[in-house]
Amino acid sequence: MTDDDTARSADARAGYAAQVSQYWETGGLTRAAGSILGHLMVCEPAAQTQATLASALHLSAGSVSTQLRTLTAVGMVERVRPPGERAYHYQLPQDMWVRILGTEDQRIAGLRALADAGMAALPATRPDRITSLDQMVRFFEGEWPRIAARLDEFLRKEGT
Amino acid sequence: MTDDDTARSADARAGYAAQVSQYWETGGLTRAAGSILGHLMVCEPAAQTQATLASALHLSAGSVSTQLRTLTAVGMVERVRPPGERAYHYQLPQDMWVRILGTEDQRIAGLRALADAGMAALPATRPDRITSLDQMVRFFEGEWPRIAARLDEFLRKEGT
DNA sequence: ACGAAGTTTCAGTTAGAACTGAAATGTGAC
DNA sequence: GTCACATTTCAGTTCTAACTGAAACTTCGT
Structure with a gap:
């Protein structure tokens, strides 16, 4: 894979993140919550810390904390701590859609x-x-x- | 039926209108749209003019016009003109829920x-x-x- | 127990949607 | 064609909810 390919797919993923964000915002979620969900759909690695999310999405630490809390509460985000890591990491649950339907x-x-x-x-x-x-x-x-x-x-x- | 019964059921209907309004507001509609839908669920007669809605719900003519337009567009309200009446009347369609599911x-x-x-x-x-x-x-x-x-x-x- | 890193909380600010009011436009009766 | 009534439109205002930033609190490694 060339550098060019890598750049192109990164662009594609960023665009898709925006599309997902748009989808959820239309559905009534806040801009911050939408951005987080969009990012988590395509980011590498799939699990991110609050700090990473805040800097990648240009959101304040407070917003990230608040939104992750509510998204976790409704089962759209999962909080995990990888062994040896200090900070919690947040990711989309494997069964997100089944949970939502549930x-x-x-x-x-x-x-x-x-x-x-x-x-x-x-x-x-x-x-x-x-x-x-x-x-x-x-x-x-x-x-x-x-x-x-x-x-x-x-x-x-x-x-x- | 006594006057008392009439008053009680009017209260009950007003309370229910508020509950329906609340439901739709939670679902992402505006306060004005929710109020209109709540009122239309229980009002007498079932079909109301913009003027009636505005005064019953303490909304401006502009809000009522705008909201009815969008509610009509999505099929949640139906515009009819009774024979001999000058103004349009607005009511819930008989098949509202089927439309929504559609x-x-x-x-x-x-x-x-x-x-x-x-x-x-x-x-x-x-x-x-x-x-x-x-x-x-x-x-x-x-x-x-x-x-x-x-x-x-x-x-x-x-x-x- | 202490310090560093991470997270939460919340008062204050900001952004944006909802609403108003009045002017413009449309509509039907005569 | 005209007038009165009804509806739409939209610039300005109001109100609410999202967001920020910093302090308070929690948690974990040493």
């Missing part, structure tokens, strides 16, 4: 609560405004376990 | 684009950072049509 039942539960509250305050006209929500939630309460099972099967077949 | 394939397509871009910039270490995304997207590309079909069946059985 919280789907909590989102369904949130909608269930909303539907139940609505059924207790049904308007006289167009009650379907509420009942259609209830209906949709009932569908996913029944369907999600099935989807989760199929995902397990899919991952097993893929050998993950 | 855009799921666009979200999957967005993730597909992200996965493809990533596969073109694979990092040397932990390539699973990218491939696991690709895998997850492949699962849903295969699964979503099946889920949509089951939703159709579910709605048919419910008589909707």
Whole structure:
């Protein structure tokens, strides 16, 4: 591999990091959180310290600490300490996407609560405004376990 | 029904409107958009003019106009003009939730684009950072049509 | 136990999105 | 065609949440 190739792929990875960052920012995460996730998708090595992240992404130590804390809390980042290293290193968990999907039942539960509250305050006209929500939630309460099972099967077949 | 009952249920509906508003704000919509959606869930009549919404929700005409425009664009609000009425009226579509679910394939397509871009910039270490995304997207590309079909069946059985 | 390195916390600042209000534009009734 | 009503647009303002920087705190190696 030539130096040129190396430079080109580094560029490509930086561009991809920006794209991933953009994706998550659109999805409601902060700029800092998006940048961290984008960087962690392609950086070498895959696990980075807070100091490395801060300097690579031009973020303050405070921002990095805060964002890593929340990203770790929701399972999108994993904190590890390599043997003999002083500082914690942060990386994307191997099963990030499975974890994210695993919280789907909590989102369904949130909608269930909303539907139940609505059924207790049904308007006289167009009650379907509420009942259609209830209906949709009932569908996913029944369907999600099935989807989760199929995902397990899919991952097993893929050998993950 | 007594006056007391009427007052109580009006309170209940107002409380529910706030809860729905809260839900959508948490989900990333603006306060104004959330308020409108909450109000439209329980208001009488179910279809409201911009002027009514503005005064009921203490929002400026500009905010109401802007938010209704974007909510209409994404299919969460429907604009109708009752015969003989001057102003447009805005209401929740009967099939709001089906519409929202109907855009799921666009979200999957967005993730597909992200996965493809990533596969073109694979990092040397932990390539699973990218491939696991690709895998997850492949699962849903295969699964979503099946889920949509089951939703159709579910709605048919419910008589909707 | 001490010192150095790493992390967290938080008061203050900044950046940017949401909202307002009023002017401009559009629309329907007569 | 005109007028009144309705809606949109947008420059200016307000408000909120993100971010910074530095001090406080924690942790680990010696």
